[in-house]
Each structure stands twice: as C-alpha cells, then as structure tokens.
Amino acid sequence: MAHKFALERIQEITDHQTDAAAAKLGLLNQQLNAHESKLMLLFKYRTEYQERLQRAGVEGFDGATMRNYQDFLQRLEHAIMQQHALVVEARTRAEHGRLEWQNQRRKSMTFDTLSERFEIKERRVEAVREQKLQDELAQHSTPRYAKSLR
Numbered sequence: 360m361a362h363k364f365a366l367e368r369i370q371e372i373t374d375h376q377t378d379a380a381a382a383k384l385g386l387l388n389q390q391l392n393a394h395e396s397k398l399m400l401l402f403k404y405r406t407e408y409q410e411r412l413q414r415a416g417v418e419g420f421d422g423a424t425m426r427n428y429q430d431f432l433q434r435l436e437h438a439i440m441q442q443h444a445l446v447v448e449a450r451t452r453a454e455h456g457r458l459e460w461q462n463q464r465r466k467s468m469t470f471d472t473l474s475e476r477f478e479i480k481e482r483r484v485e486a487v488r489e490q491k492l493q494d495e496l497a498q499h500s501t502p503r504y505a506k507s508l509r
Contacts, residue, residue, distance in 0.1 A: 364477045370470035377467040380460040387456040391449040398442045405435050 364370070412428045 362481060364474050366470060366473060370467075370474055373463065373467045373470050377460070377463040380456070380463040384453070384456040384460045387449070387453040391446070391453045394442065394446045394449045398439065398446050401435065401439045401442055405432070405439065408432060408435065 408428075408431065412432070415424065415428070
C-alpha cells in the first residue's frame, strides 16, 4: 500500500501562493508599463511644445503668449516630475513583486523536490516488497514443481 506524501497540503498551498505572486507580479508589471508609457508621452509632448515655442519665437509673439507658453511648460514639467515619481514607485513595487515571486517559487520547488524524493523512495520500497513476494512465491512453488517432476 502506497503512502501519501505528508507535506502534500503544504505543497499545494505554496503552489497556490506562487501562482498568486506570479499574478501579482504580472499586474505590477502592467502598471509599471502604463506609468512608463505615460511618462514617455509627457516627454514627447514637452518636446513638441518646446518646438512650437521656438517656431513661434521666430515668427514673433507678444508677452502674454510667451507667458502662456512658459506657464504651460512649467505645468508640463511638474507633471513629468510627478509621473517620474510614479514610475520610480512602480519599479520598486515591481521589483519587490519579482523578489516575492522568486521566494515563493523557491519554496514551491523545495516541496516539489521533497515530493519527488518521497515518490522515488516509495517506488523503491514497493519494488523491494514485490521482489520479496516474488521470491517467496518462487520459493514455495519450486518444491511442488520438483515433486511433480518425480
């Protein structure tokens, strides 16, 4: 009769935790990508607006228009700094999520290894048990067969 791996329930729990950590990491990476995309869009928009300011400067404009450009560029610069802070925070969370997933994966692999070793040991025990049974059967059937030959 084969025995059940004693840590099977713990193995299932660590596998579930690993899956949950992987899902969380995926979500954190999506958030990071969204924040980075928005930051790149802000950089692009700033560059385009600075080019417009330069073109307008060549054509000439009044002081109010210049202030409007400068105010908008300041607000845009502030938005870039805020978005950059969000990107840094998202990178940190994603890195922590990656480390958490790696730790959970390591635990899960440990239990997988223990389970494999347990199964190998159980197969060996079963093989020895079967061999003993075969030996006993062979030992008991040999004298009968020898008597019937006489």
